[in-house]
Amino acid sequence: MAEPLLSATGLIKRFGGLVATDNVSIDVRPGEIHALIGPNGAGKTTLVSQLTGNLRPDTGTIHFAGRDITHLPMHARVRLGLARSFQITSVLREFTALDNVALAVQAHAGHSFRFLADTRRDESLRAPARRGLEAVGLPARANTPASALSHGEQRQLEIAMALAGDPKLLLLDEPMAGMGVEESQRMIGFLQGLKDRRGMLLIEHDMDAVFQLADRITVLVYGRAIASGTPAEIRANAEVRQAYLGEGDA
């Protein structure tokens, strides 16, 4: 079995008396989609925030691509190839779609202490940005301000930005949220096409999408990982059925 790309061990995060992450260990291998599911309030976003560096775990370690990144700040983790998309769409609204992706490309193109040259004429940023928009199916919207894109288009743009640095690992926080059935299916196809080249940790409420995409699934309930295994194993797991799938919204 391949060496895990990302492996978190024994993560604990408390907020006052609440244990939001209770001794969770999770790993993602290259070329694998590992889905993280659980009811609302299970601590999925808190866990992802620790992986990205937005939050520091109280205890536990995180390794990525052979390095201990537990104490690295968020921007440095992104530089190593750990990209995330947000649950709440957070594109830069006053910039065009192309500007958004070009900025994401720029983030990986060395430092940005360049004060004089016009970045919008910089083909070393614009060309990869245009390719990024094509990859997610948004080439026609390149010069549209991000605020004028539809919700689904903003999610696509979000993915294009996350992919800009050719990350080794993608953390996708509910990429299908708010999408219609057709858009979701397109996104599922797109994500399947990506996984040969990178690992993905997918948080998603849409169970159809999860069972279509995931190679492995970890179920989080009240901050604890109650089960982890293949989709078939998870489907068969009695505890999971009771705690989560049995709620009837699957």
Added chain:
Amino acid sequence: MSFIASLRTPRGLITALLLVILAVLPLLTQAFDQRYLLSIGTRIVIWAIAAVSLNMILGYGGLVSFGHAVFFGIGGYAVGILSHHGVASGWIQWPVAIIAATLWAALVGALSLRTRGLYFIMITLAFAQLVFYVGGGLEAYGADDGLNISRSRFPGVIDLRDKASFYWLCFALLCGTLWFCSRFANSRFGLVIRGAKSNDLRMTALGFPVFRYRLAAFTLSGAFGGLAGILLANEGAYISPAMMSWVKSGDLIVIVVLGGMGTLFGPLYGTIAFFVLEESLKPILDLFHKGWGEYWQIVFGPMLVLIALYAKGGIDSLFGSPKEWRRHG
């Protein structure tokens, strides 16, 4: 958009006209024998440099720094103190003043940029007040009363005592500052700063160490603010703590908001509007009743409210919306 093409838009035309008038102002004031106007013009140009520099962090960066006038003070006092001790050469005074302003900006930025929102406003204000009170306590340099100084010497190059030469120097430096700002706004650096204004968490998640870029922008802004301070001290041949009072910092914010935050020429429009209103409202009110001129801000205040309510983008937005994002594909 090329410069020539921009002349076809109202914004471009008005801006070009303003710049031409500013460029020949000394000739106009001489022709009409209005020396006093040249002095106002000089102060407008100097304040515009400060406003453009504040706009770099306030307008493009979304960081409400409520202590920008401190750089008037630091630039001014560096020149004044050196001059007081017999160092008259501008070649020494000016670099020292700009370095002092830059270092102070770096220090204040390093501490204040760790905070957000209201805390950032209060900390920048607190640091500015600190320097203000230090200035007021410097007995050797006139304390609260300030200090008359002699103007910086650039022997054989320019005589700053000549009003017209000094004005043109200030105008050239304003043009340089505007040029820099126009490049900055669309540079890689500028886009990081503007992106962080829009959503700083997103910029961090893209891989940008946002704090470093903001610190650099804050420092740069302080350096240009220091330049304005040098010029202000030379304009009046006088320094005093009043040049860095919090009221001046507030005026600078008003100017940038009035002119149009995050626009290239907004701070220039704002400065001109501010000074023209101040200078014209006073005599107009005095016409109604002697002494009312002192309360010109009673009229100015509601005008600001109207701008805030009906012209969110400031004066700049009155010329139509900029088509910046359609410039290049």
